[in-house]
Amino acid sequence: MKTFNLAIILVMTLLMVSCEKESNQITNRKDYDAYLASKETKSIDFAKNEIDFWQKKFDAAPNQISYLSQIASNYSKLFEITGNINYIYKTEELLLQSNEALKYTQVGTIRALARNYITQHRFKEALVLANKALAIGEGKKATQKLLFDVQMELGNYAEAEKNLKAIQDPNEFDFLIRIAKWNDHLGDLPTAISLMEKAAKRAEKDENEGLKVWAYSNLGDMYGHAGQIKKSYNYYLKTLALEPHNSYALKGIAWIAFSHEKNTTEANRIINIISKKHNSPDFYLMKSEIAEYENNKEKKEKYMSNYFNMLQKNNYGVMYNKYNALIFADDTSTAEIALAIANQEIKNRPTPDSYDLLAWSYYNLGDYKKALEIAQKHVAGKSFEPELNYHLAMIYKSNKMSNLVQPIKEDLLTSTFELGPSFQQKIDQL
The missing domain is CATH 1.25.40.10 (Tetratricopeptide repeat domain)
Structure with a gap:
């Protein structure tokens, strides 16, 4: 009888493990392989044809400034599809030309340039333009939507809330x-x-x-x-x-394969395919994170090298400052560089995220008291981002404030999917 009971327990245990494994499996290649295989040429060809069409019309009638906005709009679409940063700068160039010709009197064209600056993370310049559009008065509600977006990026939350109420x-x-x-x-x-x-x-x-x-x-x-x-x-x-061809959704599925299912092979396969169609440094960062989880230092260094090479070859301005600061901060030999980037980010956008970069840089330089001072003043209770709270917990721990660490640790344990599997061990060690 004991042997029989033991056999039942063993079978039940195996079934439970099997069910747990099955429930953990969410992705299915059959669901998305067709999207990975599709070649996005229709939208690209359409945008390029539109550019040619409106360019010819503008060449024939240079006084028709509105044609420039049509061309700019299609260059912006090309950036969304391909990730080629040069298309964003071409959009900016055309919108500047258009606004200058119109002497900054048309709110639609002003707002378009402001949105271009938001994409480039030039938020203060975007705010100047948004306020210029607001002063003109036309299309006020659309301008207030833009102002909400800019103020949120700048961390001006009281102003953002005012604009939100205005468009209710x-x-x-x-x-x-x-x-x-x-x-x-x-x-x-x-x-x-x-x-x-x-x-x-x-x-x-x-x-x-x-x-x-x-x-x-x-x-x-x-x-x-x-x-x-x-x-x-x-x-x-x-x-x-x-x-x-939506690269954001495909990347999201790759993250599920990696972070939830721990299927690094599938995650890499997806990233390898979409990175050939959508040219972005983000993909090297993800591949580097996967390599770190696999304890493959050689591959991690290779992907980080590819990431920085891509930044060097293309002018991304300040768009990757946050990532760069975090990368440099994690190595004591480059933490001073992270500090400089963090200070630049605070000038650009004084948000809890930016102050977190500064606090984290000081932490990695061994100045725990300075890190704590910044974190308590500008980060604690001001953001719910898991990575910021992990940094906060580490700063509390270094200052022997263990009573504040445990509640954050418990919260972080519910955010492991968002943080990624490499963070699990870091959280356990808090």
């Missing part, structure tokens, strides 16, 4: 996505998701494919942060069903 309309997509972002900033992720779901329904009701893609891809991201990985995956698939 619970039936409008643009308002819903912004109040979702606001609630996410406040740390209320369930409400943020609920509002983004409403935005998605609004886009569906309006049959607006572009807005559906925007809402679905963001829901994929948000559900991932909430630890609801299956829902995250399904929203990425919904995004791809509408836009097969």
Whole structure:
């Protein structure tokens, strides 16, 4: 009888392990392989044809300044599809030409240039333009939406909230996505998701494919942060069903394969394919993170070298300052460089994220008291980002404030998907 009971226990244990393994498996190559194989030429060809069309019209009638905005818009689309940074600078060049010709009197063209600066992380310049558009007065609501976006990036949260209240309309997509972002900033992720779901329904009701893609891809991201990985995956698939070349959604699926399923082979396969179509340094950072998890120092160094080579060959301005500061801060021999970048970021955008870079740089230089002073004043209680809170916990630990570490540790244990599998051991050691 004892032997029989033991056999039952063994079978039940094996079944439980099997079920756990099965539930951990979310991705299925059959779901997305067709999207990986698709060659995005239609949208690229269309944008290039549009550029040629409007350029010829402008050459024939140089006084028609509005044609420049049409050309700029299509260069911006090419950047979204290909990741080629030169398209962003071409967009800027055309919008500057257009605004100068119009003597900065047309709010639509001013706002377009401000959005270009947001993409480049030139937030203070974007704010100047947004205020210029506001002073003109025309299309005030659209300008207030822009002002909310810029103020959030700059960490001017009181001003951002004023603009959010000014555009309040619970039936409008643009308002819903912004109040979702606001609630996410406040740390209320369930409400943020609920509002983004409403935005998605609004886009569906309006049959607006572009807005559906925007809402679905963001829901994929948000559900991932909430630890609801299956829902995250399904929203990425919904995004791809509408836009097969969407690199954000494909990268999201690669992250699920890596962070949730620990399937580094599949994650690398996806990244290798999409990085050939969408040229971005981000992919080297992810490959480096995967190599770190695999304890492959040689590959990690190779991908980091590829990342910095790409930054050197292309002018990304300050767009990768945050990543660079974190990379340099983790090595005591380069922590001084991280400190300089962090100070630059604070000048550009004095947010909790930027101050975290400064505090983390001082921590890695061994100045724990300075790190604590900055973190307590500018980071603690001001952000719900897991990586910032991990840094905060490490700074508390170094200052022997263990009573403050444990609550953060417990919270971080629920954020391992977002942080990545390499963080699990770091969190355990807190």
